Amino acid sequence: MLTITDLSFQYPRSQSLALQGLSLSIPTGSLFGLLGPNGSGKTTLISLMAGVLKVQKGSLVHSLPQTRLSLVPQEYAFYPRLSLQENLDFFGAVQGLGGRELSTRIVEALQTTGLESAARTRAEHCSGGMKRRLNIAIGLLNRPQLLFLDEPTVGIDPQSRHFILQSIRAINAQGCTVVYSSHYMEEIEMLCDRIAVLDRGQLLLEGGLEDLLAARGRGKLEELFLSVTHTGLRD
Amino acid sequence: MRALAALLKKECLLLLRDWHALLLLFVMPAAFILIMSLALQDRFQAHGKVSASYYLVLQDDSALAHSVADKLAANPLFQHLDGSGVSQAALEARVQSDAAQFVVIIPLGFAAAADGKNPQAMTLGIGPGVEPALRELFSAALREALSLAQMQASLADLKKQLGPYAKKDALAKLELKNTDALIQRKALYQQNGAAELPSSVQQNVPAWLVFAMFFIAIPLSTTWVQERQQGSMLRLRSMGVKPWLLLGGKLLPYIGVNLVQVVAMLAIGHWGVPFFGGEQLALGSAPAALALMALAISFASVSYALLIANLVSTSEQATIFTGVSNLLLAALGGIMVPRFVMPLAMQAVSLYSPLAWGLEGFLHVFLRQGGLRAVAPEAFKLFCFGAGALGLAVLRLGRWRRD
Numbered sequence: 314m315l316t317i318t319d320l321s322f323q324y325p326r327s328q329s330l331a332l333q334g335l336s337l338s339i340p341t342g343s344l345f346g347l348l349g350p351n352g353s354g355k356t357t358l359i360s361l362m363a364g365v366l367k368v369q370k371g372s373l374v375h376s377l378p379q380t381r382l383s384l385v386p387q388e389y390a391f392y393p394r395l396s397l398q399e400n401l402d403f404f405g406a407v408q409g410l411g412g413r414e415l416s417t418r419i420v421e422a423l424q425t426t427g428l429e430s431a432a433r434t435r436a437e438h439c440s441g442g443m444k445r446r447l448n449i450a451i452g453l454l455n456r457p458q459l460l461f462l463d464e465p466t467v468g469i470d471p472q473s474r475h476f477i478l479q480s481i482r483a484i485n486a487q488g489c490t491v492v493y494s495s496h497y498m499e500e501i502e503m504l505c506d507r508i509a510v511l512d513r514g515q516l517l518l519e520g521g522l523e524d525l526l527a528a529r530g531r532g533k534l535e536e537l538f539l540s541v542t543h544t545g546l547r548d
Numbered sequence: 549m550r551a552l553a554a555l556l557k558k559e560c561l562l563l564l565r566d567w568h569a570l571l572l573l574f575v576m577p578a579a580f581i582l583i584m585s586l587a588l589q590d591r592f593q594a595h596g597k598v599s600a601s602y603y604l605v606l607q608d609d610s611a612l613a614h615s616v617a618d619k620l621a622a623n624p625l626f627q628h629l630d631g632s633g634v635s636q637a638a639l640e641a642r643v644q645s646d647a648a649q650f651v652v653i654i655p656l657g658f659a660a661a662a663d664g665k666n667p668q669a670m671t672l673g674i675g676p677g678v679e680p681a682l683r684e685l686f687s688a689a690l691r692e693a694l695s696l697a698q699m700q701a702s703l704a705d706l707k708k709q710l711g712p713y714a715k716k717d718a719l720a721k722l723e724l725k726n727t728d729a730l731i732q733r734k735a736l737y738q739q740n741g742a743a744e745l746p747s748s749v750q751q752n753v754p755a756w757l758v759f760a761m762f763f764i765a766i767p768l769s770t771t772w773v774q775e776r777q778q779g780s781m782l783r784l785r786s787m788g789v790k791p792w793l794l795l796g797g798k799l800l801p802y803i804g805v806n807l808v809q810v811v812a813m814l815a816i817g818h819w820g821v822p823f824f825g826g827e828q829l830a831l832g833s834a835p836a837a838l839a840l841m842a843l844a845i846s847f848a849s850v851s852y853a854l855l856i857a858n859l860v861s862t863s864e865q866a867t868i869f870t871g872v873s874n875l876l877l878a879a880l881g882g883i884m885v886p887r888f889v890m891p892l893a894m895q896a897v898s899l900y901s902p903l904a905w906g907l908e909g910f911l912h913v914f915l916r917q918g919g920l921r922a923v924a925p926e927a928f929k930l931f932c933f934g935a936g937a938l939g940l941a942v943l944r945l946g947r948w949r950r951d
Contacts, residue, residue: 388779
């Protein structure tokens with residue numbers, strides 16, 4: 314269980330808080346959807362949970378070592394001039410993996426993301442979908458127990474999206490807790506059992522997806538989302 | 549150790565696949581060394597000629613005027629161009645258009661002084677592109693020719709008057725003697741144990757090598773910014789990679805690249821320049837001092853690059869800032885314009901450029917046969933500069949990680 318209590322965060326030189334007194338729980342083994350308009354604080358929250366940012370106020374408690382956490386950022390967080398294999402070799406080695414163990418993990422990651430046949434291709438020559446899958450494959454090298462996926466399906470075709478969503482389900486089915494941030498409501502509806510909705514650094518909703526839809530009398534997540542965040546433009 | 553090895557391997561692979569960086573780090577300085585060494589070859593040759601020529605308009609038919617013309621023509625430093633049949637105005641126009649550097653006009657009545665009348669002064673026309681040193685050199689040569697001609701004429705006259713009264717031995721002493729033998733030139737530069745004047749390649753390789761080594765700041769800082777922008781730095785942070793490891797992962801491979809640059813540029817000076825007709829670079833007799841200077845310059849340049857990489861936000865900023873600052877530091881440090889031609893105030897300011905320290909250190913090795921003791925002050929300054937820049941980069945990186 315990842316428990317967040319009264320968490321606040323402010324970026325240097327910023328006038329406002331990126332997160333304000335946020336409290337929520339993410340059950341072990343869940344597939345947790347994180348929703349919110351642009352600038353709502355999703356990425357900040359994920360960065361804090363993944364240990365990239367330091368907690369300033371409040372607490373964030375879980376029992377896992379840093380080595381069992383994994384972050385898949387929104388950006389293509391790898392080296393375009395290296396091949397997929399070289400990228401995986403590199404990111405595995407900086408986490409202390411080597412030899413046969415690293416080879417096994419790379420094969421696993423390539424299989425999970427359907428990239429075995431492209432292992433020797435340079436990342437810069439891959440399609441958008443392959444790059445997204447490589448981004449995820451790198452995040453799987455440490456066999457994470459808590460995986461943070463920050464908008465992992467942006468800008469890819471339906472086939473790649475479908476494959477990625479199936480892969481995430483499979484990863485979660487193996488016991489990995491997944492925190493999934495996205496703007497695509499249908500993805501969250503398909504994947505997640507629990508969700509949280511953030512806006513302007515505050516938690517607006519948290520709970521089981523079915524329970525929240527029923528309690529608010531909404532049939533679709535998008536209706537529920539717009540009812541709490543409203544329809545005004547944010548940027 | 550495994551993480552550091554992975555960072556080093558990654559950096560080497562990225563660099564080897566970056567043709568722009570390789571061109572910038574190896575081809576550009578190699579071209580500079582070849583072009584500048586060959587272009588300046590005559591200026592530094594031990595028995596080199598000054599490339600200057602002149603026209604002579606001899607309007608006076610006196611023995612003195614002819615004697616001046618002959619003596620000037622005998623000077624091996626200047627080439628007499630035939631301007632017979634061409635008007636004075638046309639010859640001046642040629643000098644103005646840089647076809648020759650000087651035109652000397654010896655007017656009718658020039659030798660009148662010998663007859664006790666008012667002499668007509670000769671005119672020295674100077675081309676617009678003639679640098680001051682060359683102008684003074686030619687003026688001195690002309691003065692020398694005139695003085696010799698006048699003295700010879702006076703002595704001949706004296707001998708004629710004394711002839712009936714003086715002994716033969718005494719008259720012989722009135723001959724002008726060649727004074728060249730009374731000046732022994734000694735080059736305070738040695739190559740392979742023999743005193744010589746340093747060649748252009750000996751002067752150019754150190755300068756352009758230091759310049760190239762500092763240009764490593766461009767690929768290093770831009771890759772660092774790209775890693776930050778693309779998210780791979782964020783990913784490494786999430787994997788718990790320490791800041792010192794990130795910096796070390798850049799520092800070590802790029803120092804390695806700098807050392808490869810040193811070997812490559814010295815090889816070009818030693819074998820490449822002679823292949824194209826230039827002189828050979830002598831590698832000096834102090835390999836330890838050379839290695840120390842190479843390390844010191846490399847540490848300073850890579851640390852400077854890391855500092856810039858952590859100060860700027862975009863790769864465009866990194867490219868512009870490193871490129872411009874390198875050019876300014878190079879100009880200030882005597883890479884493009886030798887420090888000895890700068891005014892004293894500029895020379896004093898140039899001592900604050902790390903490129904000047906690097907160049908001075910290399911010149912100790914390549915020109916002055918200096919050893920470790922000679923290069924130690926420059927190496928120390930470079931290591932201090934590098935440590936300062938690296939310290940600031942660490943501070944900045946730490947702040948960025950906290951943001």
